[in-house]
Amino acid sequence: MSTSQTIQQLQAKLITPENFQPFGQVIFPSDDGKAFDAEDAQLNLQNGTPRFYIMRLHRNGRKFHKITRHVQCTQCLGSLAGKDWLMGVCPPHNELDVPVLAEIAAFRIPGNCFIKLNVGTWHAGPYFDHEFVDFYNLELSDTNVVDHFTHDFFQSHQLKFEMV
Template sequence: MSVSPQLKKLQSAWITAENFRPYGQVIFPSQDGKSFDQDDAQLSLHNGIPRFYIMRLYNQGLEFHHLTRHTQCTQCLGALEGKDWFIAVCPPCNDVSEPILDKIAAFHVPGNCFIKLEVGTWHAGPFFQHEFVDFYNLELSDTNLVDHFTHNFHKTHQLGFEIV
């Protein structure tokens, strides 16, 4: 007899540079002409051909049971049209093969910034409450083919998550 997965609620926090640091960076607008510094996205795209594209996603709710990571590049995500959104993340933990359950966090991202996920950061989303959102995405051209490692919490812990 199969056991129904338990649903764990993740309280989202408004994203800041400080609270998102274990997972990557938040990039807010800056004045034109500002010199490159630590507040700019520190990218790792040297393992292939960068791909910058716009992906249209439709509302799939705020529940998930998979987390994915990319170990060969950073990834940048941001919403167009100023739409807010959510993401769930877990810090990079390259010495283990699955996300650390008690380190999973959720963030509410305003539409006036983008995020850079550090190499190896586990993530689920973007999630949102709009009908659809167009996101720009910067990763490698083959990230989703050769650098896409997913952990299924339904299978390993009979667990799902809901961002609240």
């Protein structure tokens, strides 16, 4: 018995605050001394101990079939050394247990900004073409233990995504 699979290409759009709004925020540099406002990351880290760390990831292609969300906190990701990267995302819809297939999008993120994912935003990545990239990551200390929900599109739909 053979199972067929489909690879759906996702056109990675250059991220802007406007086109990323359903998923979270894009944060660009601002002058020191600027007052806190809506352009700053609107964080939700009150459900535990915040963890801010640098994670080194190695090139892993541009395909994914699993997508994850965290429902207890926001998450911030940004690359070091100005390296660009890719991320697959889907809006939270926290009343649903699965991501909405038709709403999955891909973004190209330049190395001069970071993203804040809204609580519950589904995400796959980071992905990139560099040999490796160091990312800073802000989440809760136990996010990947107690707040890590994954949907497998290969298992549910025989589907993989490729960001182009």
